[in-house]
Amino acid sequence: MTTPPPVRIVDTLRRYHDLEFPDPYAWMRSDHWQDALRDPSCLETEIREHLEAENAYADSVLEPVADLRRRIESELRARLPEQDASVPLPDGPYEYYRRYPDGLHHPLYCRRRLGETAGEEEVLLDGNREAEGHEFFRVAATAHAPDHRWFAYTVDLTGSEYHRLRVRDLTTGETWDSGAEGLQGDVVWAGDSRTLFYTALDDNHRPSRVYRCDRQTARHDLVYTESDPAFYLDLGQSLSRRFIVIKGADHSETGELRLIDAQRPEAPPKLLFERESGVDYTLEERDGSLILLTNAQGAEDNKIVTAPVENPDPSRWRELVPHRPGILIRRMFVFRDYLVRLELAEAKPRIVIHAFADGNVRVLEIPDADPAHTLALVPGFEFESGALRFLYSSPRHPERTYDCDLRDAALTLRKEEVVPSGHLPGNYTVERLWVASHDGAEVPVTLLYHKEKPPQPNRPLLLYGYGAYGMAIPDGFSPHRFSLVDRGVIYAIAHVRGGSERGRRWYREGKLERKTNTFRDFLAVADHLVASGLTGAEHLVANGRSAGGMLMGVVANWRPELFRAVVAEVPFLDVLNTMSDDSLPLTPPEWSEWGNPVADREACRRLATYSPYDNVAPQDYPHVLATAGIADPRVTYWEPAKWVARLRANTTGDGKILLHTNTKAGHAGSAGRFGRLAELALVQAYILMVCGMADRS
Numbered sequence: 073m074t075t076p077p078p079v080r081i082v083d084t085l086r087r088y089h090d091l092e093f094p095d096p097y098a099w100m101r102s103d104h105w106q107d108a109l110r111d112p113s114c115l116e117t118e119i120r121e122h123l124e125a126e127n128a129y130a131d132s133v134l135e136p137v138a139d140l141r142r143r144i145e146s147e148l149r150a151r152l153p154e155q156d157a158s159v160p161l162p163d164g165p166y167e168y169y170r171r172y173p174d175g176l177h178h179p180l181y182c183r184r185r186l187g188e189t190a191g192e193e194e195v196l197l198d199g200n201r202e203a204e205g206h207e208f209f210r211v212a213a214t215a216h217a218p219d220h221r222w223f224a225y226t227v228d229l230t231g232s233e234y235h236r237l238r239v240r241d242l243t244t245g246e247t248w249d250s251g252a253e254g255l256q257g258d259v260v261w262a263g264d265s266r267t268l269f270y271t272a273l274d275d276n277h278r279p280s281r282v283y284r285c286d287r288q289t290a291r292h293d294l295v296y297t298e299s300d301p302a303f304y305l306d307l308g309q310s311l312s313r314r315f316i317v318i319k320g321a322d323h324s325e326t327g328e329l330r331l332i333d334a335q336r337p338e339a340p341p342k343l344l345f346e347r348e349s350g351v352d353y354t355l356e357e358r359d360g361s362l363i364l365l366t367n368a369q370g371a372e373d374n375k376i377v378t379a380p381v382e383n384p385d386p387s388r389w390r391e392l393v394p395h396r397p398g399i400l401i402r403r404m405f406v407f408r409d410y411l412v413r414l415e416l417a418e419a420k421p422r423i424v425i426h427a428f429a430d431g432n433v434r435v436l437e438i439p440d441a442d443p444a445h446t447l448a449l450v451p452g453f454e455f456e457s458g459a460l461r462f463l464y465s466s467p468r469h470p471e472r473t474y475d476c477d478l479r480d481a482a483l484t485l486r487k488e489e490v491v492p493s494g495h496l497p498g499n500y501t502v503e504r505l506w507v508a509s510h511d512g513a514e515v516p517v518t519l520l521y522h523k524e525k526p527p528q529p530n531r532p533l534l535l536y537g538y539g540a541y542g543m544a545i546p547d548g549f550s551p552h553r554f555s556l557v558d559r560g561v562i563y564a565i566a567h568v569r570g571g572s573e574r575g576r577r578w579y580r581e582g583k584l585e586r587k588t589n590t591f592r593d594f595l596a597v598a599d600h601l602v603a604s605g606l607t608g609a610e611h612l613v614a615n616g617r618s619a620g621g622m623l624m625g626v627v628a629n630w631r632p633e634l635f636r637a638v639v640a641e642v643p644f645l646d647v648l649n650t651m652s653d654d655s656l657p658l659t660p661p662e663w664s665e666w667g668n669p670v671a672d673r674e675a676c677r678r679l680a681t682y683s684p685y686d687n688v689a690p691q692d693y694p695h696v697l698a699t700a701g702i703a704d705p706r707v708t709y710w711e712p713a714k715w716v717a718r719l720r721a722n723t724t725g726d727g728k729i730l731l732h733t734n735t736k737a738g739h740a741g742s743a744g745r746f747g748r749l750a751e752l753a754l755v756q757a758y759i760l761m762v763c764g765m766a767d768r769s
Contacts, residue, residue: 074132077125079717088652089673093686095649097714105708109232112702112735123713123733130730137757137766144555145753149746150493151551159473159486162186163453166220176200177744181214196223196242207736210743212257217265222287224268226257231703231738237270239287250285252292258307260316262337269295269316271305277657277705279305282318284337296330296341301660309334310357311406312455317355323541324664327352344384356406357381365404371395373575376404400575405449408456410478414449416544419516419573421447423462425478434481442466443504444518446546465549467520468500491551499523509596516573517597518547518565525560532763533562533607535598539570539590540619541665542579552752559765562607568593584667585678591626598634609634613759617641618707625684625715628693637695637762639755642704642739646711647683657705688718692725695762697755700731703738728762
């Protein structure tokens with residue numbers, strides 16, 4: 073196929089308040105989209121044939137780099153170990169871990185007995201065997217019972233994030249399918265090793281109900297229902313295992329907690345605090361006291377307080393870690409003797425250890441840390457433990473797994489990620505830049521490049537951006553980037569507003585009525601990179617995923633001449649229509665992020681000014697690649713499909729505008745350890761092709 077597939081145009085007019093918006097490709101939205109999440113074959117014939125024709129056209133355009141695609145996929149595969157295993161986590165008489173057998177897609181979930189009776193490996197679940205006969209398979213969550221006899225897990229068989237709950241008897245090897253389906257995927261055991269809790273999705277794919285399941289009687293009882301469609305439910309458990317925690321939250325800054333005594337699973341959940349807009353909580357428990365990480369009482373970047381379990385009224389809170397503006401407390405772990413917190417200040421993470429006995433506070437020193445790096449705390453099972461596990465990596469350094477002795481902060485390196493095809497961190501440079509945006513705000517930027525191929529005006533640069541939901545984009549290691557970097561592409565991350573790299577204010581300055589700061593930050597970084605000679609506009613590629621895809625659509629509309637290409641992966645582009653359709657899974661929960669155009673005319677007008685699909689106009693667009701997944705419940709497939717059709721109808725240039733849809737997966741792409749490599753190779757080959765680097769070995 074040498075020409076794009078023809079696209080039917082239907083004169084459809086959307087009316088919101090007193091505003092009207094043409095939507096000529098509205099027919100691409102399936103009337104059966106919810107059924108298609110479970111079974112993609114439910115798509116109407118015309119829609120399916122159009123998406124397949126788009127895939128065929130993309131393949132034809134990419135035919136000159138077919139060998140390059142295969143070569144890159146081989147490179148990506150060679151960077152992943154054929155065998156791999158996590159560092160075991162102890163829990164009582166056992167240690168639990170996952171490992172990948174030689175060359176297989178899915179992990180084995182395993183354990184070994186500890187102590188004098190230490191035994192051989194016991195495989196609790198073989199993901200490869202479970203995946204047999206399924207085109208898509210992913211384990212969402214696993215949980216072993218407190219008595220170590222029962223193993224619960226949830227599985228997704230389509231990529232739609234509808235899950236089933238199964239329980240395995242580790243004594244007999246028998247598996248019980250609970251009959252519960254359409255689940256979010258979380259699962260928590262009560263203290264009796266008989267009762268499980270899980271969250272179910274409603275007809276709009278929103279986690280709105282928590283159930284209690286008795287594995288002996290196969291009875292499922294409704295525990296709590298969330299009536300507000302803007303709130304999602306999630307399950308957790310305090311590390312002390314005293315409480316099962318039901319958390320309701322929007323996609324912004326409002327959260328609410330309910331507790332169930334893990335030893336009394338039949339008890340109704342207890343609400344801790346009345347819901348208050350903009351106030352959030354995370355909870356742990358220690359010695360009869362609740363420990364709360366919260367932004368209540370004006371603590372914009374969070375503080376940590378203690379409160380009595382029996383009466384946690386704010387009047388009885390005792391401050392443990394005060395609020396410090398600009399230092400965001402992102403996460404906390406509470407052990408019996410130590411409080412550990414992960415903080416973020418000026419786009420750099422740090423781990424802080426607080427001893428309960430004497431109040432001593434210590435900032436953990438990370439050996440040989442790069443100027444941009446990421447840290448992550450690894451949840452364990454043992455509340456009494458004196459050891460913390462955490463991960464370190466940087467754009468050039470593979471991930472290291474450390475155990476930290478909390479008594480003296482001594483570190484033990486337990487594992488370092490291996491790149492089988494070879495990787496020398498010393499061959500690469502990581503830099504942190506600061507770029508002034510339109511209003512003077514300093515935007516942090518991370519650079520990664522090969523030392524022998526430093527930035528220069530004629531060298532391609534891929535600029536990644538996201539900027540939503542307060543998510544801080546980690547400066548971590550990805551082996552997949554090096555097929556581009558080793559060929560001379562500079563990799564950069566613009567940590568724009570809408571994220572939380574510089575605290576919650578950085579987030580608030582990139583949402584709702586200040587959302588355009590996200591787009592302007594990204595463009596300011598792009599302009600700086602060009603003006604500084606780190607690349608040229610004819611060599612600059614913009615890249616974003618999901619909500620970062622909205623950013624891609626906006627900058628393509630606002631400044632198409634600034635970019636050689638725009639790559640938008642599962643992108644959120646049909647913003648106004650999606651935010652006006654409360655039947656879609658994420659719409660009500662995200663009104664607090666973007667605004668509610670249904671109830672608020674000003675929010676409607678504001679979204680209309682930047683919604684990428686609605687602002688496509690006749691101009692010379694750069695090369696564009698958009699990806700989608702039919703079973704995607706987060707960003708529905710029709711958003712990139714409609715956008716690509718409108719771009720082609722309006723562009724005055726000859727840019728290669730492609731759409732590639734995964735017809736057997738959802739938002740995260742194909743399942744399995746090697747499943748996404750073909751998709752990654754397609755994207756990278758496209759970038760190299762449009763940048764004139766397809767002939768680089």
